[in-house]
Amino acid sequence: MKIYTKRISLITNKNFELIDVTDTVKRIVSESNIRNGFSIIFSLHTTTGLIIQESEEGLMKDIVNFFEKIVPREFENYRHTHYFYKDGRMAVNPWAHLRSILTGLSLTVPVENRDLLLGGRQRIFFVELDGPQRRTFVVQVIGE
Amino acid sequence: MKIYTKRISLITNKNFELIDVTDTVKRIVSESNIRNGFSIIFSLHTTTGLIIQESEEGLMKDIVNFFEKIVPREFENYRHTHYFYKDGRMAVNPWAHLRSILTGLSLTVPVENRDLLLGGRQRIFFVELDGPQRRTFVVQVIGE
Amino acid sequence: MKIYTKRISLITNKNFELIDVTDTVKRIVSESNIRNGFSIIFSLHTTTGLIIQESEEGLMKDIVNFFEKIVPREFENYRHTHYFYKDGRMAVNPWAHLRSILTGLSLTVPVENRDLLLGGRQRIFFVELDGPQRRTFVVQVIGE
Numbered sequence: 229m230k231i232y233t234k235r236i237s238l239i240t241n242k243n244f245e246l247i248d249v250t251d252t253v254k255r256i257v258s259e260s261n262i263r264n265g266f267s268i269i270f271s272l273h274t275t276t277g278l279i280i281q282e283s284e285e286g287l288m289k290d291i292v293n294f295f296e297k298i299v300p301r302e303f304e305n306y307r308h309t310h311y312f313y314k315d316g317r318m319a320v321n322p323w324a325h326l327r328s329i330l331t332g333l334s335l336t337v338p339v340e341n342r343d344l345l346l347g348g349r350q351r352i353f354f355v356e357l358d359g360p361q362r363r364t365f366v367v368q369v370i371g372e
Numbered sequence: 373m374k375i376y377t378k379r380i381s382l383i384t385n386k387n388f389e390l391i392d393v394t395d396t397v398k399r400i401v402s403e404s405n406i407r408n409g410f411s412i413i414f415s416l417h418t419t420t421g422l423i424i425q426e427s428e429e430g431l432m433k434d435i436v437n438f439f440e441k442i443v444p445r446e447f448e449n450y451r452h453t454h455y456f457y458k459d460g461r462m463a464v465n466p467w468a469h470l471r472s473i474l475t476g477l478s479l480t481v482p483v484e485n486r487d488l489l490l491g492g493r494q495r496i497f498f499v500e501l502d503g504p505q506r507r508t509f510v511v512q513v514i515g516e
Numbered sequence: 517m518k519i520y521t522k523r524i525s526l527i528t529n530k531n532f533e534l535i536d537v538t539d540t541v542k543r544i545v546s547e548s549n550i551r552n553g554f555s556i557i558f559s560l561h562t563t564t565g566l567i568i569q570e571s572e573e574g575l576m577k578d579i580v581n582f583f584e585k586i587v588p589r590e591f592e593n594y595r596h597t598h599y600f601y602k603d604g605r606m607a608v609n610p611w612a613h614l615r616s617i618l619t620g621l622s623l624t625v626p627v628e629n630r631d632l633l634l635g636g637r638q639r640i641f642f643v644e645l646d647g648p649q650r651r652t653f654v655v656q657v658i659g660e
Binding site: 229264265266279280281282284285286287289290291293294298330331332335336337338340345346347348349350371372 | 373375377412414415416417418442443449450451452453466469470472473474476477478480508510512514
């Protein structure tokens with residue numbers, strides 16, 4: 229068994245942003261020299277997500293609109309506040325945490341013949357839910 | 373470490389359908405001759421899901437009704453359209469993609485003594501969210 | 517490859533309760549003597565969840581309030597009923613199952629240097645959705 233672990237950092241540009249990281253993960257799988265096994269993709273933040281979806285411009289907008297509707301930013305009963313060091317102020321961002329619970333923040337994907345085993349329309353998206361910020365996710369490739 | 377990978381295809385019958393695939397996955401675990409480890413079940417489609425739930429007829433209806441309510445088919449702002457080759461027309465199915473984000477499309481289940489380690493009421497369901505269609509999911513069994 | 521599997525039982529105290537089990541999982545990782553690999557945390561119940569979130573009192577209340585709102589207990593069309601042996605009566609608890617679908621009931625976390633590889637604010641929570649009850653979850657540590 230071989231285990232290959234890499235940390236990937238990225239700077240997000242928007243408050244809510246879907247970033248296609250499929251090619252990054254595929255490159256790490258290739259580097260690992262692991263032929264068969266699987267990959268764990270794991271975000272280190274509680275206001276981000278990781279999902280597998282189709283890459284289509286209209287769908288990206290539908291995803292943002294859906295989460296804005298189902299977990300609204302304005303809700304009088306929110307209790308969670310968060311100190312933003314960069315802004316020197318308290319902020320109320322429980323909606324970002326709640327959205328992260330719904331998306332999930334890690335993925336497990338089979339690896340076959342030195343590549344991710346994905347469906348024809350499947351792409352891996354890192355989901356920024358409270359940006360812009362510097363973010364890090366871990367890619368592990370495990371197998372033989 | 374042994375890695376045993378199988379693809380399972382199925383034809384779904386309804387637009388929204390929950391299909392109990394527990395026995396199929398258990399058969400693959402048994403075939404694999406892996407005594408202890410885990411299994412990854414991974415759908416290759418972005419309008420399907422995989423969940424673990426109790427198998428009970430009333431609950432199956434509640435799941436369908438809940439997703440129809442929380443991610444409605446009719447919403448004037450949907451942007452995503454999809455070409456259905458079989459129908460020769462464009463269709464608007466972002467609700468199926470959004471439902472898939474909420475269910476998730478893969479599972480990881482412990483394997484012990486050549487069987488899935490599931491709770492007494494737990495069954496594995498493949499969730500068709502935009503059928504009927506031919507679908508494929510991957511079952512990997514990894515361990516010793 | 518080493519595989520170390522433990523079952524953890526706990527008694528929950530509330531109907532909807534978030535229980536920080538991070539230290540329990542870390543102790544099992546340490547006991548396993550596995551230096552690098554990953555951990556699978558898997559609940560054996562269909563009315564519980566497992567999530568990774570920040571541990572903050574206000575956020576805990578926001579999570580409860582959000583799920584009470586999005587999957588309400590009172591809904592005239594619920595079909596699923598469940599016999600509670602301890603109470604000798606039928607109960608309607610589909611909301612607990614539906615909430616479990618949204619949270620998910622298992623997690624996969626990287627292990628590095630004999631410890632969970634978590635972000636600075638990430639904690640692992642077992643989510644009781646239909647308590648109080650005795651519950652069990654499985655922790656597997658896999659690696660070298």
